[in-house]
Amino acid sequence: MLRVVQALDGGICRIKLDGGSIQASQAEAVASVAERFAGGVIEATNRANLQIRGIGLEHGALIEPLLAAGLGPRKPAGDDVRNLMLSPSAGIDRQMLFDTRPLAEQTLVTLQTQERFHELSAKFAVQLDGGEALAMLEHHHDLWLSALVRDGEPWLAFGLAGVPLDKPAGRVPLAQGHALVVAVLELFLELARPDQIRMRHLLAEIPMNEFMARLARRVPLQPCLDWQRDVSIDGLHIGIHPQHDDRVYVGAAAPLGRLDTAMLRGAAQLAREKGDGSLRFTPWQSLLLPNVRRADADEVLAGLEGLGLLCSVEQPLAQLIACTGSSGCAKALADTKADARQLAERLQGQGHALKAHLSGCPRSCAAAHVAPATLLAVAPGRYDLYFRDATLPGFGALQAHNLTIEALGHWLDARPRSPLDA
Template sequence: MSTALRPSACPGLLRIVPALDGGICRIKLTGGSINAAQAEAVASAAERFAGGVIEATNRANLQIRGIGSEQTALIDSLLAAGLGPSTAAGDDVRNLMLSPAAGIDRHMLFDTRALAQQILATLQSHERFHELSAKFAVQLDGGEALAMLEHPHDLWLSAAEQEGEQLLAFGLAGCPTDRPAGAVSLEQGHALVVAVLELFLDLARPDQTRMRHLLAEYPLAEFLARLAEQVRLKSISDWQRSPSPDVLHIGAHPQREIEYVYIGAVPPLGRLDPAMLRGAAQLAREFGDSSLRFTPWQSLLLPTVQKEQVPEVIRRLEQLGLLCKADQPLSRLIACTGSAGCAKGLADTKRDAVQLAALLPRHDQAVHLSGCRRSCAAAHVAPVTLLAVAPGHYDLYLRDAAQPGFGTLHAHNLTIEAVAALLDARSRSALDA
C-alpha cells in the first residue's frame, strides 16, 4: 500500500506524528471493534517498536505512543493484522462513530453496523472524500442506551420512529441531542451521507475544514434546500434524542440476548500497557466472542459474556489493572498526555490526576485535566475542567451551557490539593441539599 499522504498534524496508522515522548500512531477501529488477534498485534507492536504505551481515545480508537526509529516495521505489523484502510488516502477519513454496543444494545432501534460498513467503504473509495479534513467526523446513532451523545460531529444521524416508520433524523455541526435539521428514510441513510459530504466540498473554501466553519457564513436553510435536490428529506416533528445514562460503559450490563451481558472496564486515564491489552484479548477469547470494543469514554467493552461468568471476568479484569466499578475515583477522571509527552502541556496532567483521585473518594462527576486549551483528551465539555496554567497548578471551570469553551471560570491557579478541597466541599454541599 502506498503511504504517500498529505501533510497533517493528526496522527494516523500510516502517518506517525512526533511528540516529546516519541512518535504517535493512531489506529482507527471500525465501530470501535477489534478482534482478539488484532488486539494482540497492537500489544506486540507497542512492545517491539515503541515505549509500550497504548491509549484508548475519545473517538473509540487506539493509539501507540513513544514510537522510535522502526516506524515502517510498526506500520507493516498493523497492516498485516488487518487494521489499516482499504486505500492509503482513505485512512484520514475513517471518522465514523457508532455506539460501542451497536448490534447488542437492548434499546437500539436498528443495528447500525451494516450501514456503517457501507459508509466507511464509500469514504475510503470515493477519491473526492479524501479532500476532507482528518478531523471531519460523522456519527451514526441507532438509539442505543450506551451512546456518547455529547461529542459534536460535522454530520450526525440518529434512529427515530414517526408514525410507524423508521427514520434517520440528522443534524449538522452538533450532537444528536440537538434539534434535527430533518430526516430521511432508513434506506436513504447512505445517500444522505454522500450528498452532505459532496455538498460540503462544493461549498466550503479550503480554510473551512469543518461544517461549523461553513455554516457560520452559509445559511443552513440554503444548505438544506440544496441537499433536498439530491435526497428526499422528511420533516420530523417533536423528536428529541433522549440523553444516555453516564455509567453504562463500566461494569456488567444486559445485552439484547437475555443470556448475555457486556462488561465495561476503564484503563486508568485511558492508558493500557501490552500486558493489559493481551490479557483483555485472552478474556475475550475465553469468555466472550473473541472481540473487544473500545468506547468514546476511553474504556473497553468485553461483549457476549454469560451472566454466570461475570464475577470471574471482572475479577480477572481487575487483576490486569482495569477499573470495573463506577465509584472508583480514577474511573471518573480524564487527562491528556500532559507535559510528560507533549510540548504544549503546561503540567503533568496524568500524574496530577492520580494525585487528585486519591484525594477525591466521594466526588461523582467527571473531571477533565487538560494541559492546554486544545482539550485533546475530551471532545465534549466535562462537568469540571482543570486547565493547566503552570506545573501542578490549574484554573477550575464548571460546565455552563450559556458559556463557550470549558464553561464558567470558578477559581484560578489552584494546586491539586486546593482543587480536591474545593470539589469535596461542593460534593458535600450537594449531598446536604
C-alpha cells in the same frame, strides 16, 4: 495509522477502528508492536480508537504488522477520513431501535474507496446513533444521524455541526441513509473553501436553510418536528450489563485512557475465552467485551480488574480525564496524568466523586466535549477550575484560580454539594 506523528515522548501512531471494534488477534498485534517498537504505552482515545505512543525510528516495521492484521484502510489515501462513530453497544443494546452496523460498514467503504472524499479533513466526522442507551451524545460531529421509528418503519433523523440532542434538520428513511451521507459530503466539498475544513465553518458563511435547500434537491427529505433523542444512561460503559439477547457485555475503563501491553493482551484473551473474540472501545476511553454468558460475567469482570482496569464507576479515577500532559506534550503546562492520580487518591480519602477533565493547555485534546468540571493547567501542578455552563463559551464559568491539587481538595471539602459531584 500510516503517518506516525512526532511528540515529545516519541512517535504516535493512531489506529482507527471500524465502529470501535477490534478482534482479539488484532489487539494482540497492537500489543506486540507497542512492545517491540515503542514504549509499550497504548491509549484508548475519545473517538473509540487506539494509539501507540513512544515510537522509535522504525516506523515501517511497526506499521507493517498492523497492516497484516487488517487494521489499515482499504486504500492508503482513505486512512484519515474513516471517521465514523458508532455507539459502543451497536447491535447488542437493549434500547436500540435497529442495528446501525450494516449502514456503518457501507459508509466506511465509501469514505475509504471514493477518491473525492479523500479531500475531507482528517477532523471531519460522522456519527451514526441507533438509539442505544450506551451512546456518546455530547461529541460534536459534522453530520449526525440518529434512529427513529414512525409507524413501524425505520428512519434516520439527522443534523449538521452538532449532536443528536439538538433539533434535527430533517429525516430520511433508513434505506436512504447512505445516499444522505454521500449527498451531504459531496455538497460540503463543493461549497467549502480550503480553509473551511468543518461543517460549522461552512455554515458560518452559508445559512443552514440554503444548505438544506440544496441538499433537498439531491435527496428527498422529510421534516422532523416531533422527535427528541432520549438522553443516554450514564455509567453503562463500566460493569456488567444485559444485552438485547440472553447475554451480557462487560466493560472496564483504562486508567486515564492508558493501557499497557499486558492489559490489552489479557483483555483479548478474556474476549477469546469468554466472549465472541472481539473487543469494543468506547469514547469514554474504556473497553467492552460483548456477548459474554451471564454465568461467566463475574469471572470476566474480576479478570479485567486483575489486569489493572477500572471496573466500577465508584472508583474516582474512572471519573477523571487527563490529556498526555507535559511528560509527552510540549504544549502542556503540567503533568496532568500524575496530577490526576494524585487527585484521585485525595478524592478516595475524602469520599468525593468528581467528574473532571485535567487539560494541560486550552486545546482540550483529551475531551471532545466540555466536562462538568475542567482543571486547566496554568503552571506545573497548578490549575484554574471551571464549571460547565451552557450560557458561556469554552470550559464554562471560572470558579477558582491557580489551585494546587491539595488546595482543590480543601476547596471541595468547603463545598461538599458542588456541581463537581458525579
